[in-house]
Amino acid sequence: MTAQPFLEIRNLTVELPTDSGPIKVLDDISLAIRRGTTMGVVGESGCGKSMTALAIMRLLPPGFKITSGQILLDGEDITDVPDARMRELRGNEISMIFQEPMTSLNPVFTVGEQIAEAVRQHQGLDTGKAEQRAIEMLKAVQIPGAEARLNSYPHEFSGGMRQRVMIAMALACQPRLIIADEPTTALDVTVQAQIFALMRELQQETGTAIMLITHDLGAVAEMADDVAVFYAGWRIESGPAAEILRRPSHPYTSGLMSCTPRLRLGASAAEGGAALREIAGMVPQLGKMPVGCRFAPRCTRADGYCRTNVPKDVIVGPQHTAMCWKAEEEALA
Numbered sequence: 600m601t602a603q604p605f606l607e608i609r610n611l612t613v614e615l616p617t618d619s620g621p622i623k624v625l626d627d628i629s630l631a632i633r634r635g636t637t638m639g640v641v642g643e644s645g646c647g648k649s650m651t652a653l654a655i656m657r658l659l660p661p662g663f664k665i666t667s668g669q670i671l672l673d674g675e676d677i678t679d680v681p682d683a684r685m686r687e688l689r690g691n692e693i694s695m696i697f698q699e700p701m702t703s704l705n706p707v708f709t710v711g712e713q714i715a716e717a718v719r720q721h722q723g724l725d726t727g728k729a730e731q732r733a734i735e736m737l738k739a740v741q742i743p744g745a746e747a748r749l750n751s752y753p754h755e756f757s758g759g760m761r762q763r764v765m766i767a768m769a770l771a772c773q774p775r776l777i778i779a780d781e782p783t784t785a786l787d788v789t790v791q792a793q794i795f796a797l798m799r800e801l802q803q804e805t806g807t808a809i810m811l812i813t814h815d816l817g818a819v820a821e822m823a824d825d826v827a828v829f830y831a832g833w834r835i836e837s838g839p840a841a842e843i844l845r846r847p848s849h850p851y852t853s854g855l856m857s858c859t860p861r862l863r864l865g866a867s868a869a870e871g872g873a874a875l876r877e878i879a880g881m882v883p884q885l886g887k888m889p890v891g892c893r894f895a896p897r898c899t900r901a902d903g904y905c906r907t908n909v910p911k912d913v914i915v916g917p918q919h920t921a922m923c924w925k926a927e928e929e930a931l932a
């Protein structure tokens with residue numbers, strides 16, 4: 600195992616200027632993904648998971664800016680490389696699977712043309728071989744009648760099928776980093792399992808690193824080597840998946856776990872979903888962040904100190920950190 604991570608994000612801050620001053624959408628985020636491994640990025644909606652992906656891809660929405668920190672890809676600082684270099688990286692090294700497939704499929708070309716074009720460009724295959732590869736990939740993501748569907752346009756597919764086409768296209772180029780933003784949310788569990796199997800297979804063959812963004816901790820348990828938990832623009836816990844799932848340090852992570860039926864240790868089948876607890880309250884809105892710990896208003900363990908002091912990222916175990924005053928007390932105890 601190489602010591603240097605393939606993707607490293609160091610103290611990344613992304614801001615949106617507003618009339619009442621800049622708002623930090625991502626606040627001092629750090630994470631590292633090792634070659635050939637999968638990092639699960641979890642957290643409720645609105646916590647900054649997609650923003651992180653878009654910052655890496657240099658595809659932030661208009662107005663949003665990286666104001667500090669670095670993004671290193673295989674040691675290269677890509678935080679402000681020229682656009683031409685970034686386009687090259689997006690085509691060859693990094694593939695992103697978006698939540699919404701129409702954002703990355705071109706409506707005026709058939710899916711066969713799009714996949715074949717991608718592999719022709721990136722892997723230098725001739726037309727016949729590229730088409731063969733496109734058929735293989737469509738088959739791999741379980742698209743029925745792959746040969747015939749090669750000539751269909753994106754709008755001729757259902758939402759779920761389109762999602763699979765996009766996944767086929769992203770995997771066909773054998774990128775060194777795949778960023779998958781809720782890639783299987785729209786798909787049923789059987790197809791989800793097939794797509795995860797396909798991603799793992801590709802990872803074993805090519806050593807690609809995967810950043811899997813999901814709100815499903817069950818998917819993390821199945822796929823991830825490491826986990827980063829996001830809350831309100833903070834990366835509030837990170838570490839090895841096995842460790843975090845067995846012994847979460849941040850109360851928010853524990854809360855997420857108690858909402859995931861497959862993960863609740865000792866939960867009987869009879870209990871079913873009915874006994875699921877939700878985390879009370881909601882993610883704070885941008886620009887209305889609490890003063891101290893951003894999770895404090897929803898945290899059953901928070902006290903006055905938590906509500907007035909921003910927690911530090913503390914080491915709670917090997918490669919395992921958490922941004923929580925209570926976790927720090929426990930780590931020191």
Ligand SMILES: Nc1ncnc2c1ncn2[C@@H]1O[C@H](COP(=O)(O)OP(=O)(O)O)[C@@H](O)[C@H]1O
Pocket residue numbers: 624642643644645646647648649650651660884885
């Ligand atoms: N295009 C946009 N314009 C303004 N705010 C946005 C935009 N996209 C996302 N946001 C805000 O940025 C924050 C982080 O969003 P996002 O990264 O999409 O969250 P997640 O992917 O974890 O659900 C949220 O508060 C969200 O409302």
Ligand SMILES: [Mg+2]
Pocket residue numbers: 645648649650780
């Ligand atoms: Mg998102």
